[in-house]
Amino acid sequence: MAEALKPLETRSTCCYCGVGCGVIIEHDGKQITGVRGDPEHPANFGRLCTKGSTLHLTVQPDSLAVRALYPELRTNRESQRARTDWNTALDHAADRFAQVIREHGPDAVAFYISGQLLTEDYYVFNKLAKGLIGTNNVDTNSRLCMSSAVVGYKQTLGADSPPACYDDLKDTQCLFITGSNTAFAHPILFRRIEDARAANPAMKMIVVDPRRTDTAEQADLHLALLPGTDIALYNAMLHVMLWEEWIKPDYIAAHTEGFEALRKVVREYTPAMAAGICGLDKKDIEKAAEWFATSGATMSMYCMGTNQSSHGTHNNAAIINMHLATAQIGKPGAGPFSLTGQPNAMGGREVGGLSNLLSGHRDLGNAEHRAEVARLWGVDSVPEKPGLSAVELFDAMAEGKVKAVWIACTNPAQSMPDQNLVHKALETCDFVVVQEAYRNTETARYADLLLPATSWGEKTGTVTNSERRISRVIQAVPAPGEARHDWDAAMDFARRLGNKLDNAQTGKLFPYANEEEIWNEHRESTRGRDLDITGLSYATLESQGPQQWPFPAGATRGKVRLYEDGIFPTASGKAKFVVTEHRETVEKADAQYPIRLTTGRLRDQWHGMSRTGTVARLYAHEAEPMVHMNAADMARRNLKDGDMVRVKSRRGEVVLRLLESASVRAGQAFMPMHWGRNAMSGLGTNALTIKAFDPYSKQPELKHAAVQIEKLEDS
Ligand code: SF4
Numbered sequence: 001m002a003e004a005l006k007p008l009e010t011r012s013t014c015c016y017c018g019v020g021c022g023v024i025i026e027h028d029g030k031q032i033t034g035v036r037g038d039p040e041h042p043a044n045f046g047r048l049c050t051k052g053s054t055l056h057l058t059v060q061p062d063s064l065a066v067r068a069l070y071p072e073l074r075t076n077r078e079s080q081r082a083r084t085d086w087n088t089a090l091d092h093a094a095d096r097f098a099q100v101i102r103e104h105g106p107d108a109v110a111f112y113i114s115g116q117l118l119t120e121d122y123y124v125f126n127k128l129a130k131g132l133i134g135t136n137n138v139d140t141n142s143r144l145c146m147s148s149a150v151v152g153y154k155q156t157l158g159a160d161s162p163p164a165c166y167d168d169l170k171d172t173q174c175l176f177i178t179g180s181n182t183a184f185a186h187p188i189l190f191r192r193i194e195d196a197r198a199a200n201p202a203m204k205m206i207v208v209d210p211r212r213t214d215t216a217e218q219a220d221l222h223l224a225l226l227p228g229t230d231i232a233l234y235n236a237m238l239h240v241m242l243w244e245e246w247i248k249p250d251y252i253a254a255h256t257e258g259f260e261a262l263r264k265v266v267r268e269y270t271p272a273m274a275a276g277i278c279g280l281d282k283k284d285i286e287k288a289a290e291w292f293a294t295s296g297a298t299m300s301m302y303c304m305g306t307n308q309s310s311h312g313t314h315n316n317a318a319i320i321n322m323h324l325a326t327a328q329i330g331k332p333g334a335g336p337f338s339l340t341g342q343p344n345a346m347g348g349r350e351v352g353g354l355s356n357l358l359s360g361h362r363d364l365g366n367a368e369h370r371a372e373v374a375r376l377w378g379v380d381s382v383p384e385k386p387g388l389s390a391v392e393l394f395d396a397m398a399e400g401k402v403k404a405v406w407i408a409c410t411n412p413a414q415s416m417p418d419q420n421l422v423h424k425a426l427e428t429c430d431f432v433v434v435q436e437a438y439r440n441t442e443t444a445r446y447a448d449l450l451l452p453a454t455s456w457g458e459k460t461g462t463v464t465n466s467e468r469r470i471s472r473v474i475q476a477v478p479a480p481g482e483a484r485h486d487w488d489a490a491m492d493f494a495r496r497l498g499n500k501l502d503n504a505q506t507g508k509l510f511p512y513a514n515e516e517e518i519w520n521e522h523r524e525s526t527r528g529r530d531l532d533i534t535g536l537s538y539a540t541l542e543s544q545g546p547q548q549w550p551f552p553a554g555a556t557r558g559k560v561r562l563y564e565d566g567i568f569p570t571a572s573g574k575a576k577f578v579v580t581e582h583r584e585t586v587e588k589a590d591a592q593y594p595i596r597l598t599t600g601r602l603r604d605q606w607h608g609m610s611r612t613g614t615v616a617r618l619y620a621h622e623a624e625p626m627v628h629m630n631a632a633d634m635a636r637r638n639l640k641d642g643d644m645v646r647v648k649s650r651r652g653e654v655v656l657r658l659l660e661s662a663s664v665r666a667g668q669a670f671m672p673m674h675w676g677r678n679a680m681s682g683l684g685t686n687a688l689t690i691k692a693f694d695p696y697s698k699q700p701e702l703k704h705a706a707v708q709i710e711k712l713e714d715s
Pocket of ligand 1: 014051188
């Protein structure tokens with residue numbers, strides 16, 4: 001039972017990263033005055049990082065200058081948007097969407113939503129597109145961060161369900177962090193890692209990252225592999241495990257399928273061969289394999305560096321292969337644990353909020369699943385044709401095939417790869433709706449209709465963190481201006497659109513009076529599925545605190561760890577090895593673009609900085625965008641620390657300051673992802689990045705682009 005709060009305190013959840021820390025919001029009923037970590041929350045036990053502990057500063061009265069406070073509409077592209085009322089705004093939107101649907105069919109409209117929406121918001125958008133309109137064109141910025149993890153889990157373990165949890169760190173003997181700067185991207189989880197290491201000095205920590213990040217600095221073994229060579233490393237580690245007979249044949253025989261095919265492939269990946277591909281010392285590969293296989297309890301944690309790759313799904317599968325071969329799964333302290341970047345990327349997965357998924361971890365490609373969802377929703381059918389994934393969606397907009405788009409709680413004009421193309425797409429699309437808390441985003445500039453949305457502290461619902469833990473988000477203060485909840489505005493629009501399309505079912509499809517009614521329908525959609533939460537109500541979450549799924553009817557607590565019985569949710573009950581092979585990144589460095597650019601997060605900023613960018617103290621760590629480069633590369637180009645440089649790829653260029661950094665190897669450079677258009681540069685980091693994507697997950701290769709870097713002549 002959680003401790004009682006003071007009268008004007010509200011228990012909620014941080015809205016930034018996938019750690020999902022609990023917060024207590026201090027307020028006076030009108031204004032948020034402070035925030036502190038919730039000591040009862042099992043993700044953070046009272047701790048908050050720099051971003052979480054300054055959340056209240058993002059909702060001070062002076063932040064209203066950048067908030068969207070009322071609907072704004074322009075009826076032609078030559079005019080400026082002007083203030084309007086909600087009725088006019090939503091009627092206009094419904095008219096425009098209905099016209100496009102009548103003239104061009106349902107696939108000419110689309111929704112692009114966000115892992116920062118609450119589960120209830122996500123559910124309504126998904127139903128609006130797939131249930132009412134009859135298009136699967138609903139995708140999310142989570143496609144950019146975790147879709148490779150989703151497919152990686154499904155291909156190997158049979159379901160999109162991270163098997164481990166934060167508490168497992170207490171029992172972990174070897175922590176294998178790969179493609180994750182946990183110290184910056186998941187700071188409170190990293191504190192837990194530090195605690196676990198302090199309590200267990202024998203615990204080994206391996207970090208795989210091309211850069212010497214703050215996380216890598218603390219590793220017992222840092223494998224600074226060449227970008228994109230992950231699979232060669234993992235296959236070589238498995239090769240060593242086989243050679244040394246560190247694998248677990250009994251577990252493989254009883255609980256897995258497909259090992260022989262993988263064995264034949266990894267036989268070729270000798271440590272010496274992989275050392276050449278990865279730019280590593282062969283002995284370090286052997287050491288990593290030994291620690292991984294023989295520790296007794298190995299946990300892998302991985303994130304964007306693994307997922308944002310043209311072979312991201314197989315990066316995930318190759319990690320999971322090692323866990324299955326060594327039986328490092330389904331026991332305390334062990335398992336392949338993909339970390340979610342955003343606060344509710346996991347909730348979006350639960351409701352099927354991607355263009356190829358359906359509610360309750362169902363697949364669009366499965367006719368039975370489509371029929372189940374149609375029955376649940378009371379519609380004739382759910383369309384079979386897969387919707388457009390994020391990159392495909394903006395391509396289709398640029399080609400004039402998608403003519404109306406609704407973008408909620410995300411800023412694709414800054415966060416999508418190949419920004420020039422995305423800007424062209426937004427210019428080409430006939431009607432762009434942007435539903436946003438902030439009116440100053442890159443994407444809001446393109447809005448024909450800007451709808452003000454509520455933000456953290458002003459809305460209610462649920463989010464699910466990386467360890468499958470569902471937490472309540474609770475409104476503490478009234479929304480500013482005329483801002484409305486995302487689900488509420490989407491439902492109002494749906495009802496109007498349904499009437500214009502003469503859909504008699506609309507009222508039945510969208511009957512919700514509040515978030516809890518949406519939640520209750522969502523949980524029913526999970527009945528009998530791997531994530532079954534039919535035993536979990538808002539009241540349970542409030543009385544017993546955040547819970548992990550599954551939590552079926554009759555359960556008294558959520559499931560801490562999955563697959564402890566060795567039974568996997570596949571047809572045979574066995575996990576599957578996936579044959580993975582080394583492949584190059586799509587864009588290679590060459591004579592014209594000789595530097596390999598990677599992107600990532602800073603400690604104190606979040607995504608496109610709409611929120612963190614309003615807090616002065618969060619600039620103390622890094623005040624401006626910089627490109628980090630190795631001293632040897634700088635000397636070769638006659639560059640000095642602090643020089644203004646032009647960074648150019650085949651897709652665009654940006655101008656920013658140069659920072660000498662020993663954290664990047666020669667031939668590589670790093671840029672933070674956060675900055676968009678700035679005083680020095682027409683576009684942001686993603687003007688340089690590439691839209692090529694993984695064939696299974698369709699997640700773009702945001703981590704790898706070839707660039708040239710040269711001094712700005714007059715700097
Ligand atoms: Fe928020 Fe993540 Fe920091 Fe926790 S670690 S306070 S969830 S940003």
